[in-house]
Amino acid sequence: MEILGGPLYGVAGAGESHGPAITTIVFGCPPGLRISRQGIQRYLDRRRPGSSKHGTPRREQDRLILLSGLYQADTDRLTAGAPIRVGDADQALTVPSYDEGYCSGEPVAALVLSSSKRPQDYEQFAGPEGEVRPGHTDLVKHHQSRGYADPRGGGRSSYRSTISDVIAGSIARIFLREHFRTVILSSICQVGPLKSSLTLADRLEDMQGPGSRSCSPDALENLEDSLEGSEIHTLDPTFARSAAEAIRETRRKGDSLGASIEVAAVNPPPLVGEPLYQSLKLRLMGSLGGLHAVQSCEIGAGSAAVERRGSENNDPIRRSGYQGNRHGGLLGGVTTGSPLICRVGFKPTSSILRPQQSVRKNLKEIEFKLKMGRHDPCVGIRAGITLESRLAIELMNAVLMHQSRRLDLKAHQLF
């Protein structure tokens, strides 16, 4: 079943690139957590095509509609969301959607309609004679489904499915921030061969006070603002400029570029994470490493740890905490309180305008040339928010798992 996270906090998603909508159900939102449409929309806006000038030219409004799981006594404020109407004018039904309220503990459902669809862009790919885009799922999904897959825009395999990830991630990070001051960030650190000279891991190390291992809320807020203000969501303004130029240049050539992103949870709740087979490390490597177009995932020192000796790689421990973060915030899959840090590598966007060798779905060989269609020349540019969201979902689930083992008898008082 199409569930990300869980068993306590997780999200179910549905919807294809060119279908009517992406539908999302979030499970496990703690009763009493206050959320608003705007608080989630803010993150959805970062995911949206068109939100970056270097992303796809596709423009989507991606307006969030909340449909369940919230309540507050002031039902006027509760139901101040945009109205939904179903049916034609003469026999339509219109209902208001939710704007703001407290989680009731029941599943939170959300809808995002898909506005900008040009079916003619995808006629090239339809049916058994449809052409196969190299690097995409067209061929395998067609044969796996015996021809019934939706060929429009990659169907469900479209990056548009990550709307569900971001909605669930947003609720999780609101919870984590409120209770633990956890802040989740990402920074692009490589675009094609260009590398950032600053890393998030180093910056966070610098931000910690000498006697303390946590980062101040103010400093984190500044860091967030500076990342959001950056041209390509990176710490390093020099790198941002050269990467942006490389992307523009690559787009002109009809080609594409890979990218690498650091993602971090700062001030994560310590001591959460299951052991072994469901460890938080396993879950994060899967969730981040399993995202569209990802080819590599690292935690802490990552592949650089291979070259080190144990005496260099073990982080010393003092009363104030771990003196270094080569472990990346996880030991044995349990959080240490140091920032949780991953680095994720994306392949260059598969859709390019240059001619390529390919086949039709029936395996007839062709010289493939993409006729039309919108796409990102560098998928990494937009992916940070999704990585942040997936990290938040897994961290949230781990917190609830850990809480389940703490017995609070007051939770059972009725009469």
Place this chain on the structure above:
Amino acid sequence: MEILGGPLYGVAGAGESHGPAITTIVFGCPPGLRISRQGIQRYLDRRRPGSSKHGTPRREQDRLILLSGLYQADTDRLTAGAPIRVGDADQALTVPSYDEGYCSGEPVAALVLSSSKRPQDYEQFAGPEGEVRPGHTDLVKHHQSRGYADPRGGGRSSYRSTISDVIAGSIARIFLREHFRTVILSSICQVGPLKSSLTLADRLEDMQGPGSRSCSPDALENLEDSLEGSEIHTLDPTFARSAAEAIRETRRKGDSLGASIEVAAVNPPPLVGEPLYQSLKLRLMGSLGGLHAVQSCEIGAGSAAVERRGSENNDPIRRSGYQGNRHGGLLGGVTTGSPLICRVGFKPTSSILRPQQSVRKNLKEIEFKLKMGRHDPCVGIRAGITLESRLAIELMNAVLMHQSRRLDLKAHQLF
């Protein structure tokens, strides 16, 4: 997580009684299965309040909107469903919904808006001073959620949540009927103290040919028609009349009645069902027995088997099949091909107009009197379709589980 069925075929649901909508995601619809909005709407109409003259006076349109998981090359027919509009006129977005297509194998999402809400009906129950309806979840849900539960109409505990069950059940029964000629039926066999003189179990026994254990499609269709035409969805017209009269009488008195329903899958696929801890018997007893207001669930001979001797209760076996169906179509949790038969007992509707002893949510004692609100005097009247749906979901999942153990190498041909 709010999932019914699974892990291969299951449904996630969200939405409260008085919220904007019930949202549903169905997982595991086999690629290539043709479904239409109308094919599902037909079953939803049976569930709808107001569909029976003996049910609640609440009127809901319960119009099904399909949002994902379908495709066909003729996208005009695919997208011939009702349009959905989000936002106010000046900045609205309108998209068409799906009407008919083949399952792509991806999750099928569906939306049903909630039209008929009168919030003033439920002011009596809001807040910590809110009154507690005996027999309802008001008190426990309030304290379990520390006051954050949605009090309107029972919130998520409302019977309205079963829209999701019916949508998923409908797709399952379309599949089961197409491939196995499986037909799923129910018949009310008791209302209060009044009992039907005909049982579905006996009728199905009679319908089987002497040398065969399966029922003819024509005979089953007639049986379905006769049940759907019945005043209260029962085989027995005499019983239907007296039960209908008893319900009217009880409604006049402001009281309510229990009911008992037989539900059956005729011509079920043989040999499906997991062993022991996930056995189809365990799953069915849970899914049917766990429905709102249910207090008992029986399979086959049910509690009557207790009084029998083994020599009376074992069904003899001949080359043509089991000669009797005291086992109810399941042995060791595996289907034998005999009709799968359960009987489910519902308590009388908890909402009554008579005064009762109760408390406020803060435990202050009160003399409770229901002020307003719509309700069924006998919840059993509408429950048959939900039981049928839950049976279909579990049976479908069991078929897929069984198939997973049959290796078909042709399923792996690509190049």
Place this chain on the structure above:
Amino acid sequence: MEILGGPLYGVAGAGESHGPAITTIVFGCPPGLRISRQGIQRYLDRRRPGSSKHGTPRREQDRLILLSGLYQADTDRLTAGAPIRVGDADQALTVPSYDEGYCSGEPVAALVLSSSKRPQDYEQFAGPEGEVRPGHTDLVKHHQSRGYADPRGGGRSSYRSTISDVIAGSIARIFLREHFRTVILSSICQVGPLKSSLTLADRLEDMQGPGSRSCSPDALENLEDSLEGSEIHTLDPTFARSAAEAIRETRRKGDSLGASIEVAAVNPPPLVGEPLYQSLKLRLMGSLGGLHAVQSCEIGAGSAAVERRGSENNDPIRRSGYQGNRHGGLLGGVTTGSPLICRVGFKPTSSILRPQQSVRKNLKEIEFKLKMGRHDPCVGIRAGITLESRLAIELMNAVLMHQSRRLDLKAHQLF
């Protein structure tokens, strides 16, 4: 996967009737819970064939071996369990097993070897010419597995698999008793046509003080002792005598009898249980109703509720609690604090000595006569402990689920 309960507290089981052992892994035992081999063995002894003079003559030692998930600093006491030796004398490896310790939070594994096996008893059933016992899984399991099922003693479908249920249930009830004074009991209330004149539901009602809804520990201990001392684990000594006589008489005739059992959790933790699709009612109906040979399961008033009017069936509520327990301790699948009460109906044992019409596995018709083999003339006699165990497992899981929603920041203190 063969998992009972979960996702937080659950048990995985493996092992066939005539295989070397039943293997059990229990997940979710809370760190710090003290358990001992003897504390679990006590319940296993109640399950064991031969523990009742009315059960099967098969004698099994059913000695519990604990292999993981426990620890205490005094490793001598920790490892004071029976030694296990693997291999022949000359190259054997012997290790001690665990006797007593604190749960570490890691999975608890347990082994119970199977001693008393007479393979010649089951030659009648082996291979494609093997005979099919009416009422058993022989035929369906053979064809479902394409001939690879273990035919000896019913293979995995044997009641012997319930050893895993009892081990997991024992740990759960130790936890529930320690923290909530919850006591889990069962009483046989019907054997064939004979009914007990006392019910557990009534007795528990009587035991509650006038101003209180909970039962005193002393009174409960007396009740437990009296049930364990009873000839057939029932409250009613007169019924016990006549039922025992009926069982003896039935055994002489080579026939078998059904039975019905009440099972209850007294002083259950209030406010636990998920809503709807994973509700505690759904889980209990499935887990209890899905046990071997069960044909019916009822909660609270059960099928008797069908005949009642709402004004009779709703339990009044006062400041001290629910004034009656027709709801059986659950409303909307959430515990109210009133005793959780179910009644479960078992069919008569399928194995009888009388001749019956049957087939071979290849469907050749035969006159079937059981040649040898040990069996219970009334499976209900031994089933109470398994029902109690399954109830404990589900209740324990529900407690942990509820706790997961209570945030205790102290659980995250490290540095």
Place this chain on the structure above:
Amino acid sequence: MEILGGPLYGVAGAGESHGPAITTIVFGCPPGLRISRQGIQRYLDRRRPGSSKHGTPRREQDRLILLSGLYQADTDRLTAGAPIRVGDADQALTVPSYDEGYCSGEPVAALVLSSSKRPQDYEQFAGPEGEVRPGHTDLVKHHQSRGYADPRGGGRSSYRSTISDVIAGSIARIFLREHFRTVILSSICQVGPLKSSLTLADRLEDMQGPGSRSCSPDALENLEDSLEGSEIHTLDPTFARSAAEAIRETRRKGDSLGASIEVAAVNPPPLVGEPLYQSLKLRLMGSLGGLHAVQSCEIGAGSAAVERRGSENNDPIRRSGYQGNRHGGLLGGVTTGSPLICRVGFKPTSSILRPQQSVRKNLKEIEFKLKMGRHDPCVGIRAGITLESRLAIELMNAVLMHQSRRLDLKAHQLF
């Protein structure tokens, strides 16, 4: 719950480093698959400490005992495994274990006793004054469990837990090899700063015939033999020698080294793998990337893809298959039939003999010096078999998931 893989093929494990045994239950073994103790033991022997001269000096016999889920008519051959005895001589029970048989479809349980334990090695770490080994889970597991974790040898976090992975992986690879000629291999490609000059990815590319994308069974067998014969399980003999020397040198210095391993499934079944949230890519990245001591996981071109342009990175497609394997055998999480290839990076072993800054569990600062204990100077040396096993488990589960969507009506024939 401690489950790896699933929902159709998965494994539950239990057992700590210094406990009596590792207990394993494997779910979803297809009925009819023939397995033998020896066929699994062969892989367990590769995992065993002491199996490599460069691994830990700890010597374990790791003798596999099979306890359930197998059957064959020749019960003498079935039960020809080593005998297990429980209890002291005077009241012991001895049963034979399984040696060889066909999977019945029921769970396969296995036991591996732990022989070589020297508790005095770990006194240094016990109790609240116990010392914390940098890089290990000692501190977080102690506080997460509120002091109840088993401190001996890392408790459940020990690498010894991977016995369960290897047992389940072995059964999976027997199935995959039998039906698809799938062969699963690994090769160490880096030890500390030393890199192999040959990669498994390149070698497999070379082994494919010009018109075909599959590798011949003979060539694969030779490759397997050469890997198993290698001093450190690598393709490159020159690298093997220098890496072995580096490991010896590092051991002398009391320090440790990281390593990197390529793992591949050659001739994998095409078209398997779920979409998106449970995609085979997500599952593999999690399962391989979540193993003890892993800090990075890559698929196909891995992090090298970041630097490429799309026109370089997309693999061309011809009628015969993908002309290159930068995609690593997965597109959109679905297998293409090209070898599935991952590369996994391990940190240097955390246990070193050099002094380090650390704390006691109560956070008192200490200069930490490991007193005794056995360990690998380079954990990567033994990890290949576990990576292969985890890959096999996920691939097997994906095959069963794919099969579940293919309807074979013959699977339902009974009467």
